[in-house]
Amino acid sequence: MRRKVAITGLGLASSHGEGRAVHAALLGGAAPVLDEARFAPYPIHPLPPLDFAAVIARRELRQMETWQRLGVYAAGLALDDAGLRERVAEIDLVVAAGGGERDWALDEQILAAAPDEAGRHRMLMDGLRPTLFLAQLSNLLAGSISITHNVAGSSRTLLGEEVAGAEAVRVMSARIAAGTSELGLVGAAFTSERLDMLLLYAMGNQLHRGPWEPLPARQGMVLGSGAAFLTLALAEGATAPIAILSHIATDQGRPEGRPARLAALLAAVPQRRAGCLVISTASGAVAPTRDELAALGVAPDLFSADLLGHTVEAAFPAGLALAALAIAAGTPQVLVTGAGQWRGEAVALLERPGLLERTA
């Protein structure tokens, strides 16, 4: 027997700022916060100043770069929002991650010097800060969350761009539904102000060039800095559930099968009610975005990437967080969809607590 899972806390940080109120105000549509100059021709949604030092001890801050700091910060927001600080020892953690920042200045020094292989290794040995490795390792966002916030249940990190963010939520939700976990913290962080990430996605021809345009008009991704963490718990007994995660499903396969997989995922979503809001976490990458919109049939009410920029691993969790905010604002039901820039598809349905129980 599957148990119902509730979203009980939200930790959101983006170019607009942090917290529930700032992001709830975006739901009616809002102008993006942009930096179109720094990485031109690629516009990005930059991170505003956040007071990382207020929540992360100085000796810990030194071992992280922005990606980890942002994630640790947003995870803390979620724990506070859910009022779970006293129960961190029993919380299970699932993080979707890419990796941490490189030392771009050192990279450029090496590129400029063009040394032979041994010379390159010498420059790396002399130039790399020992602690930078710990800031880069993918699983150390989760490690830093455990260290900073004392989250001490299990800890898992999934790789794999957008769909890893959705799969992380699905895995955590399935554990709670099956009774193998009582409390979960799940999410991801992404920083767009990163030359190494721009390089990777530019190699794939996946970046939108030129002035910002709304998602349906884009020819590629406009990246955004942001993090989204959710706390999940059993719906029954949750003191202040924000939304019920009544359905989440993911799939993946070769690109040519994407339209069929999206159609199947959407067909398996429980019945949508009148007034169901649709939030798409489409990346802006051309083919997957086209397939996602075609599968939906009607235009989504909201593209999270219009508001936040595309936040890769954090995109689906951020879409769920925006959906939970919409539920909190009175929307009865929200469908969240997403198709990864390269692979992977996901759908989720959120409902107002209480609504479900009355009709069940």
Added chain:
Amino acid sequence: MKTRIAVTGIGMVTALGFGTETNWDALVAGRSGVRYITRFDTTGMRATIAACVDLPEDQPGEPLSVSARVERMGEAAIAEALAQSGLSAPFGGPLSIGVPPVEIEWPQRSSFGAVTYPALIEAAQGTVPLYEEFLFGGAGTRLAERFGTTGVPQMVTTACASGGSAIQLAIEAIRNGETRKAIAAGSDASLQPETLIRFALLHALSTRNDPPEAASRPFSLTRDGFVMGDGAAALILEDEEHARERGATILGYVLGVGEAADTFHRTRSSPDGLAIVRCMERAIADAGLSPADIGYINAHGTSTPENDKMEAMAIGMLFGEALPPTSSTKSMIGHTLSAAGAIEAAICLLALQHQILPPTINQEDVDTALGLDTIPVARPHTFRAALSNSFGFGGQNVSVVLGAAD
């Protein structure tokens, strides 16, 4: 009553060779796969040795990338496991695989002649094969598509515990009723110059380069760090009834898994050892066993001064006077990082099948203060269950309990 998870196929690649038989023979013989690194220039490096899996595609000055080697070794291990299980591609169940994070490497980064990132980004625009090679989800996805696994391939990275986490995700999916069979695997080839340098800067690696075979010496007085290793392993897991219905040979069981996060430090276990104890305890409880049922421990045993001391202490706390014989096969195959949990679970299954304990080699100066029977030479042993430990940087700890076939 929990469904027992049967293992019906095992595949393995390490520096000792390709295939479980080759590996098992070498492990029992106490052979080391550690050697001088030849696929890149190690001039001036502190550590110049590793348990390397070099492949025919490695060209002088142009070794395979981490991503490509992960994919090649993962493919070999999964193909072997699948063939043994009597199943074939398309597999029709999910894949959970421990893999390392990947990124563009220096041969690629410096191939465009650009000296600044903006110039590099412009020059590299549209080199789609490189993008696909270096996506975090790239290698795992190609393996999923090669073997026709279903759903999202779970590419798990919990550092040195990744292989154990992959087994855990796979058995959860079977126990939840999401699937009746799954592939749990690990593949790691983090050995590239920058990673070797980064680990050396953390003082994590053995610098006892001469002779290479003596460098990985877990539980010895002169252990001075781990030796990086390439490798991969795959297990075909099925709910027991599914395996029996199709008449498959059951090689052993994954009886239980436990995990526990440590909040103490990025690279060190909590000095009280409690997170590790909790992790082993949870795995044994998940298996429905008690510590006395464990007949062998395949230790995390990295050969770092810190790990081996902490792990021995935690084993002592949990098992009291009746310590099971404990070896670290990393003494022979190095530390295969994201693959270690899968490779070492596979070694436990082989040990249970053969009723032979694989050794810890290089025990001339065993650290007797640790109080362990480290199995300096392989020996016969009668046992029904084994425990495999994997503890990762970042405090991510996983233990797996393996059981003998009935």
